[in-house]
Amino acid sequence: MSAARRPGSPTSASRRWSTADDIRAALQRRWDRGELLRAVASNQSWEPIRISLRTPSARELASDFGAVQEWAVRLHQAADAGRSPAFRLETRSVGGRLVGANAVPAAAWFDEPEQVWRLLGVAQEVLALAGLHSLSESAHPAIAAWVAEHPLRALVHQAAWPKVTATVLWLRSRVGSAAYLRQIDVPGVDTKFIESHRALLAELLDAVIPGAADESRSPGKDFARRYGFSGKPAMTRVRSLDGSPLFGAITDALVRVDELAGIELPARRVIIVENEVTFLALPFVPGALAFFGAGFDVLRLGRIPWLRDRDVIYWGDLDTDGFVILDRLRGQLPHVRSVLMDLDTLGAHESQWTTDPTPSRAILQRLTPDEAAAHRVLRDNELGTSVRLEQERVSYACIVAALGAVWTAPVTVR
Template structure:
């Protein structure tokens, strides 16, 4: 069978499934094609044989062909299909070899519509969901019914006592949210893009790893604990007497920082930096950011200054870059960001040089003696 005809049949099968969900009767399918006629006798024989192989006969389903006369200077008088029609559901399923698939689809569909007719719009738009979740529909129906009829706010997603194992909700977040929004759009509308938000559940807090670089302050505030981790909500409540906060993008460097008076260091974990806003501890201290000398590092520094305009950077200037120029290598993807308006002139110069070379210098490649000298010079 010609690939173009098979591609049309596959699209027609998808529309057929959509019509099954909508309860529509089968409509005959007219296939387009036949314009690229063969140029040799061998090609003509092969293609005509393929058309005839799938032609409908008395007891065999297939397509119906209307033949037309065709004259070729090279091949003489010949016959070529003018129109190919798939007249019945049986013909379509035979040609696409989907009889078993369609039977299973109908069985699952009937079960789902008996559960709730409200699911129809979702399945009509995405009929592939029927088979995609065929092994899970019984559990999906039970879990969805529980969520629709029970209070879930204030619980963790995996602590909700649904009739399924604790990972099921996490694994099926997308389809569960789609079901809730389809069945009860009055409660779960298009603005709900996340199942946990829609259900009002609690989220696992993100923990920021931290170090108090002042041993005396560590003893006073945390009974000598130097390294610890806290969620943002806890950080916002702290009133520690620190006058310097250093945010580092690389966790290894958190442990390489030397002892410094009244100083707190935080592993800002790259893209988690955006969570650290409206921290009173930051507004009352000198704030420093240390990221990689690359596009992502400067973009995060630029974005962080929308929260803390007075934030300074360390090791993100031309001096650091030129001192370690031999450590520069290309980043995997080309630079995209160019207009970073919150950078200082020294930072912007360093960034432009990196941009022109698509280069990067990772924090781990900076010399430790250089790092120590610069940090101690902070005072």
């Protein structure tokens, strides 16, 4: 096909034919998937890349020869741009009786990796990855393997990578030691660095020491406990509801859960509440203790073995999260009963309803029929959008009556 350029704007058909921008976009997708850098980090020999082009048909060539010619000229110009070819064009023969056979671009070839790096403008990133991979190989083969598998993520942490690798090696040597992360002595690394890179460090630790993470120690996001380090001890607040001392003359105490687990208090009744002021204002109940649950932190009480043979009552907010907490608490203490978490309580306090900013859609399996009915009404917005009744909005008279009903011994107001 002649390389002479003819005037005129592209037709609608020509807009469907591949352009230099389309070629770059195809390479960019490979880059974004990490394919190109994985090959570099793995020291694989370069395999030329072929990008197929959307090309004119014989009919389009015959009906709009000028547009096809202009399209081909533009591709050739893009291929030959710069001091060295940007890419090599593969052609195929298209035509027929009307215009004869014409060689039109069919694919773009990148024979050298530098062509790809120039077109994408990523030569510095490729050089940086080589440095990261070399540093990682010196630190540990598993870290180098992780970099080769996740090159783009490694580049995101490029500036911190020396600290990351040094931190992983320090953590590896102390997994399961019950040391505090505050004891780390890697230059320039502190607990804030560990916290801000927690997910990355966890992945690298799992690569360096498969099976190091022990979910039974602490499921979820507690990085320290999952790898056998000492974390901030779980605390709970407990108060005697009849004035009987807990320890010495103390009737209200904030104590470590692990220590409380080994001290069996004599009270046979226990109520767990979610609001601190409510916790302080609970009425007099003979032989009873109150725990301040503080939301999902209530689940730490499952570590106290002697609660398994106590009469335990849970009172949480009348919202979807309140029922999620109750459901999870029953996973630890199956005999827990609830109070003031029903439709009657909800209906009696309509003027005190507020809106739940983050309602849960969870399906819960451990609720009683009455609890499940209240949960369903809230979850499915049967009374309005995201209705909730916080426990501090429940009338005090209602509290006294409910505790008196759930426990046969008298409940009085002090």
